Amino acid sequence: MITLSMMLISVGLFLIRVPVSIALGISALIGIWMLGVPPAIIPVRMIDGVDSFALIAVPFFILAGNLMSAGGLTDRIFDFARACVGWMRGGLAQVNIFGSVIFAGMSGSALADLAGLGALEVRAMRHSGYPVPFSAAVTLASCLVGPLIPPSVILVIYGLATGTSIGKLFLGGLIAGLCTAACLMIYIYLYMRLAKPDWGQPEPFRIKDVMQTGVEGAPALLAPIVILGALILGIATPSELGAIAIVYALAVGIWYRHFTWIKIRAAFVETITMTSVIMYLFAVASALNFVVARERIAHQAADFMSGLTASPFIGIMLVNIFLLIVGSFLEGPVAILIIAPILLHIVAEYGMGPVQFGIMLSFNLLIGMITPPLGIGLFVAAKVASISSEAVLKASWPFFLPLLGALMIISYVPWVTEWLPSLVFGP
Template structure:
């Protein structure tokens, strides 16, 4: 690698060690490298950051963020918990299954893992504590289950990947994430199954068919959001960006007019929170776009591709190496910059190996979801410990089996293309 790349890596690493916010660290490291190479650093960084967010597709992100916030405060989680409890609560360790299933449902509706930890965990963790489930297990389960919402569509990070990959269908990505997201949820539930065996845990009362139907009817308005978004896009009624705006309108009607758990007086605070969250995401995208451009001009993607392909002619080995690298990246970098920076580096390699860009997008997102549950930048882990009133040190032993389950799911998604490509191929989006 060139001296500029080494300066970028060292400078970025030092800034992270100094606890500089990651977006600022990326921008400063990029600025220093361009300045050191004799370029107009101020103009170039500003231009690349502006161009990085100048995309109609990215307009979907603030809309999905706002719809997620409305869903999070609109009573949706409570209704989904009731429905999940009616479905799986009667089994041994039933509340663990309820937690996972609710996180999958709520995460897919809100598109936010953090929202799932806060909304679902805020109710389920205390409830599981009260029913005799260990606190640290409850937090570990919630934290890992919440990440399924980033794999099951609609998902903001899929939009970011589509922009970074260039020419990848957002609709195809949405469809490609359905089976892998369910697979991750089932793997987490399998841990709950083996954990619950032999333990005397209080079971939820069995419900009648009429009660199950009643809970389903109460949850239907919330669940319809996914059908409206995905169905509308597939039917050609609106684009992914327009679907995000439809999601906001639907969430508003549901939370304010139907469930009436969000008051008109609450909207300014929700809009402000949405604006702040959007600004953080867009700053990350802009800064990462600048670093990605710098790495491309230094031929880093080509060098990495050549090195990986020279390391072995076995696709199994190369894909395993890429997964290990991404797992390492996920421990210290947020998902958005990781996707924007490493997609241009690794995508040419996997395409050379014959992997479909849709499948690689799901592999990358699933991989980086593990990083949300690990220190030092595990957003979901820190949030879950705050909600569960415990510490990372106490939760970590309980996290390990769930990490193993997520890795098993990741390997299956990596080496079984049909898991990701089956549904897109049915709709001609593969």
């Protein structure tokens, strides 16, 4: 009852446009007061919530992504992707998706991909005659690949919130991200083949261009291999990977001579801002979870779902529908910190492991990023393309088909998310 009251209070505060961080703090304070616990427990729980060495990975990966965006890596990635897949049906739309896969191994953030590489992609597609809303929609859909392929900030947050191995989550997200990209590329191919628009013609393939752009962009293209290789070979822990990514981003930026003091300063300011918000949310969520744990909500919810349906297929489908709705109203980190510990008990009843659930949960919330009413991705894409968010939304609806197809693969094919972690870390 107390947890339900906190949720209703939070929703009410959201509706009157109270900032999320403040709304969650007020809800935690009221919930602890209703429990009859001394309010002094709140700062104690908040400090405990952020007293974790693994949390160092969050600012490291955010800073690495910002430095890579400022260091001139995006141009080289786009040129290489264009040389590799520009010959496919769909041309630059396929390049858009393939470029996001490469950039995903550096940024770990969907919005970093959308605002950094996305601006370059939309501009190139516009100059080649692609409709601007379609270009923005492709860019918006492809940026969701980023947080699945390691390194990933959202997977770090889930791992810390549930005690799941971040290394296993990183490896589990790799194949899931590639499957999502494949679904998007197949959809583009079929759309171009069936609709036959005047635009979107493939470009000639030249092995010389592939070799040239590959050599010129080698320092940028090697970043995912360096980062992921350090994890697989056991050279660094997930927390240390962030530091390695920062050093590599600085080295590449200096090599390309693309850094300026203004860009470096902007990268640090953005990192400090995002890290402050995420750390505060961790602290507040710890206080909220204290109330949820006292009421045994996780176990009650698991018992309710197992009594509602014994079918794993239906149960997981209901969880997905719930997450898609939640993602439309809450930002990913907030939703993970609030509901992940509860839902983890529910899906365990259906035989789903924490790694597969973490990827499924994260992808659901990423889809919510491009869904109204919150839909922060819609506004960023609209700003990048210089069109209205309504036009982006209208052009984005067809892309939900391949995205939901990828979600079903992640949800019902455990091999996709669990084979690689089992191979590296053992069963």
